[in-house]
Amino acid sequence: xxxxxxxxxxxxxETTKRPKRRSSFNEGTGRLAALLLSPTMIVLILxxxxxxxxxxxxxxxxxxxxxxxxxxxxxxSEFVGLDNFTAIFSGETGDRFxxxxxxxxxxxxxxxxxxxxxxxxxxxxxxxAFKGRAIVRASILxxxxxxxxxxxxxxxxxxxxxxxxxxxxxxxxxxxxxGWQSVLxxxxxxxxxxxxxxxxxxxxxxxxxxxxVYEAAKVDGARVWSTFVHITMPLVKPALLVAVLFxxxxxxxxxxxxxxxxxxxxxxxxxxxxxxxxxxxxxRYGPAAAYAxxxxxxxxxxxxxxxKLLGADVFGDAIQRKPxxxxxxxxxxxxxxxxxxxxxxxxASSGGGGGGA
Amino acid sequence: MRFERSHTRKAVALTVxxxxxxxxxxxxxxxxxxxxxxxxxxxxxxxxxxxxxATGKDTSGNLTNQVAAWNSQHPDEKVTVAELPxxxxxQRAQMISNAQNKSDxxxxxxxxxVWTAEFAxxxxxxxxxxxxxxxxxxxxxxxxxxxxxxDKLYAxxxxxxxxxxxxxxxxxxxxxxxxxxxxxxMVTDCQKVKxxxxxxxxxxxxxxxxxxxGLTVNFSEAVNGAGGVVVGKDGKPxxxxxxxxxxxxALTEGFKTGFIxxxxxxxQEEPGRRAFQEGNLLFHRNWPYVYALAGKTxxxxxxxxxxxxxxxxxxxxxxxxxxxxxxYAISEFAKNKATAADFIKFMSSExxxxxxxxxxxxxPTWASLYDDAALNxxxxxxxxxxxxxxxxxSRPKVVKxxxxxxxxxxxxxxxxxxTxxxxxxxxxxxxxxxxLIxx
Numbered sequence: 001x002x003x004x005x006x007x008x009x010x011x012x013x014e015t016t017k018r019p020k021r022r023s024s025f026n027e028g029t030g031r032l033a034a035l036l037l038s039p040t041m042i043v044l045i046l047x048x049x050x051x052x053x054x055x056x057x058x059x060x061x062x063x064x065x066x067x068x069x070x071x072x073x074x075x076x077s078e079f080v081g082l083d084n085f086t087a088i089f090s091g092e093t094g095d096r097f098x099x100x101x102x103x104x105x106x107x108x109x110x111x112x113x114x115x116x117x118x119x120x121x122x123x124x125x126x127x128x129a130f131k132g133r134a135i136v137r138a139s140i141l142x143x144x145x146x147x148x149x150x151x152x153x154x155x156x157x158x159x160x161x162x163x164x165x166x167x168x169x170x171x172x173x174x175x176x177x178x179g180w181q182s183v184l185x186x187x188x189x190x191x192x193x194x195x196x197x198x199x200x201x202x203x204x205x206x207x208x209x210x211x212x213v214y215e216a217a218k219v220d221g222a223r224v225w226s227t228f229v230h231i232t233m234p235l236v237k238p239a240l241l242v243a244v245l246f247x248x249x250x251x252x253x254x255x256x257x258x259x260x261x262x263x264x265x266x267x268x269x270x271x272x273x274x275x276x277x278x279x280x281x282x283x284r285y286g287p288a289a290a291y292a293x294x295x296x297x298x299x300x301x302x303x304x305x306x307x308k309l310l311g312a313d314v315f316g317d318a319i320q321r322k323p324x325x326x327x328x329x330x331x332x333x334x335x336x337x338x339x340x341x342x343x344x345x346x347x348a349s350s351g352g353g354g355g356g357a
Numbered sequence: 358m359r360f361e362r363s364h365t366r367k368a369v370a371l372t373v374x375x376x377x378x379x380x381x382x383x384x385x386x387x388x389x390x391x392x393x394x395x396x397x398x399x400x401x402x403x404x405x406x407x408x409x410x411a412t413g414k415d416t417s418g419n420l421t422n423q424v425a426a427w428n429s430q431h432p433d434e435k436v437t438v439a440e441l442p443x444x445x446x447x448q449r450a451q452m453i454s455n456a457q458n459k460s461d462x463x464x465x466x467x468x469x470x471v472w473t474a475e476f477a478x479x480x481x482x483x484x485x486x487x488x489x490x491x492x493x494x495x496x497x498x499x500x501x502x503x504x505x506x507x508d509k510l511y512a513x514x515x516x517x518x519x520x521x522x523x524x525x526x527x528x529x530x531x532x533x534x535x536x537x538x539x540x541x542x543m544v545t546d547c548q549k550v551k552x553x554x555x556x557x558x559x560x561x562x563x564x565x566x567x568x569x570x571g572l573t574v575n576f577s578e579a580v581n582g583a584g585g586v587v588v589g590k591d592g593k594p595x596x597x598x599x600x601x602x603x604x605x606x607a608l609t610e611g612f613k614t615g616f617i618x619x620x621x622x623x624x625q626e627e628p629g630r631r632a633f634q635e636g637n638l639l640f641h642r643n644w645p646y647v648y649a650l651a652g653k654t655x656x657x658x659x660x661x662x663x664x665x666x667x668x669x670x671x672x673x674x675x676x677x678x679x680x681x682x683x684x685y686a687i688s689e690f691a692k693n694k695a696t697a698a699d700f701i702k703f704m705s706s707e708x709x710x711x712x713x714x715x716x717x718x719x720x721p722t723w724a725s726l727y728d729d730a731a732l733n734x735x736x737x738x739x740x741x742x743x744x745x746x747x748x749x750x751s752r753p754k755v756v757k758x759x760x761x762x763x764x765x766x767x768x769x770x771x772x773x774x775x776t777x778x779x780x781x782x783x784x785x786x787x788x789x790x791x792x793l794i795x796x
Contacts, residue, residue, distance in 0.1 A: 282757065
């Protein structure tokens with residue numbers, strides 16, 4: 001097209017063409033970006049989108065629950081609408097659901113609070129320059145490196161009737177029985193395992209704080225505590241909030257620790273994901289999918305509220321992008337509104353960042 | 358540019374189309390079960406060639422030898438072992454997902470005895486023609502019963518298991534008492550032993566009372582040993598009876614009076630075994646595998662040479678064990694079913710079962726092996742074990758076994774920990790089981 005354009009007319013069309021060309025150039029880059037991103041999007045659709053849709057669909061069906069005269073299970077699945085969901089909220093199952101809901105929430109609040117406090121303390125220790133710092137750092141990270149199931153078995157050993165916990169306490173607490181003791185054992189084990197995670201992320205945040213700020217505070221005569229409150233905390237907050245958000249999302253689906261450490265069907269430590277697992281294990285995939293969907297919604301809501309209330313800077317780019325056009329920030333907010341697709345949002349926003357720069 | 362545009366458009370269209378196809382096929386996959394109603398149950402076992410044997414992780418290390426023995430004799434019908442995880446739950450989950458995909462990846466399945474009903478009712482395993490397995494009569498009848506669902510054979514029992522009463526023969530001899538045959542004798546014997554200065558603080562009795570499958574086993578034994586049933590011969594639950602109450606009350610009273618140590622509520626097989634080996638228990642209900650471990654003289658057991666086994670005591674007479682063990686079945690979706698049937702016959706043959714017990718001490722199902730002099734010398738517990746298995750009861754043969762065992766554990770655990778009375782626990786269990794089993 002451009003080759004056929006007459007040479008003499010160049011000056012006039014150029015004024016009209018230039019914006020067009022620029023737009024077509026931009027359009028082209030956008031397409032190229034879309035093309036380059038499409039493998040990621042396809043993978044995301046395949047591994048995130050489709051399973052979610054399949055689970056949602058599954059939650060509307062039931063199968064294999066009835067037996068015919070000769071003792072065989074009647075094959076085939078049956079569309080039951082929202083029956084799987086209404087069943088969860090009625091009668092005995094309802095009590096069990098709300099108990100699990102309460103346990104899940106309680107574990108999340110208790111564990112994350114403890115882990116945050118301990119994690120920040122660990123980070124402060126790891127950040128200090130002293131002899132053997134490398135060893136301290138490495139040893140603090142050991143629990144995080146151990147698979148959850150293994151650490152659950154480890155703690156199960158410690159909390160046995162004749163285990164070392166009882167030896168040290170000089171009592172005979174039966175940790176795996178119903179009651180506060182089993183709840184406590186799960187909280188201890190979870191905190192032990194994941195406080196280092198928060199510690200690690202906060203440490204990364206601490207290392208970005210320039211020394212000059214502290215020196216200035218020292219010159220101004222700030223005490224240790226006020227330095228911590230007014231300098232360290234605000235500057236480490238973005239990293240800390242991301243760490244806490246991750247921990248919250250993680251703890252909301254807590255499964256392995258209570259399941260292995262205390263055992264299934266224990267009311268005191270039964271969580272939503274355990275309920276979903278138990279249903280699936282009985283080949284009741286419809287109700288299991290319903291439980292999983294409810295947990296999914298709960299996690300999404302919590303993440304949304306967390307991001308909204310605390311303004312957690314999940315994508316780590318608010319500071320550089322604040323003075324931006326309305327449309328863009330609006331779009332970005334739109335992305336944050338779908339925390340379920342946090343990953344997709346992450347890739348999309350970093351892709352957008354690349355385009356803008 | 359135009360080329361590029363149409364290219365991207367095509368790519369986008371292609372992506373969308375292919376995801377739709379994928380989505381449709383994913384959705385369609387779920388519906389397949391509706392029409393796939395193959396009526397081939399009890400059909401001929403046809404086809405020869407290589408097969409796979411799906412079994413839990415072989416902790417004994419002897420399975421390779423057993424399979425090698427077959428493979429050397431049948432070069433054209435080789436068996437490959439598909440080793441599944443050690444956890445029974447995960448084995449079952451993998452076998453089920455394999456069956457639901459109608460995959461022929463697994464030919465012979467190594468099923469826990471309690472899974473037979475579920476696998477048979479879902480038509481995941483093939484019904485076996487009894488006339489093609491001539492040796493069934495030589496197996497212990499109680500073990501054969503676990504392989505049947507509604508009186509039809511779906512598997513062949515290859516290993517069995519029964520509970521045994523381990524006791525401290527040194528202490529019993531010192532106190533001048535014989536091994537107990539009833540619960541009441543066990544209680545008085547323990548009091549006599551506790552009168553000895555060296556056994557003042559010993560715990561009397563423990564089984565497996567943590568809330569898991571072991572509790573179902575121990576609860577059933579208590580109920581059966583008192584003359585009650587959990588699920589009757591007619592397949593109907595009948596657990597709200599005076600006999601069952603007497604059995605359960607013996608356990609709850611045991612906890613209340615300290616006859617059973619408090620810690621036993623957390624015992625699975627291993628913690629109980631450790632307590633017995635440490636010399637902290639006088640009587641202990643456990644499986645045969647404990648015999649070798651508790652007899653080790655390398656210092657890991659403090660009671661080597663100081664213990665013996667007896668059949669389980671009942672409330673007023675001989676006890677009733679709950680049956681364990683494994684049955685081999687043929688997957689409905691397998692190829693080469695004739696080979697699979699031959700392999701099962703081979704593995705359940707007297708020769709193979711003997712080779713297996715010699716190496717692994719797993720209880721065989723072949724009745725005459727229990728009377729073999731050489732084996733009895735090697736495994737002195739065989740005689741009481743035979744008595745235990747012969748008189749043993751299977752756990753309920755129901756399709757929803759997972760729900761049934763959970764309900765039993767719920768009721769028993771509640772009674773043992775004192776949150777419900779035994780009477781209420783049994784009444785509640787009866788209601789629950791009626792709902793689960795009539796469905």
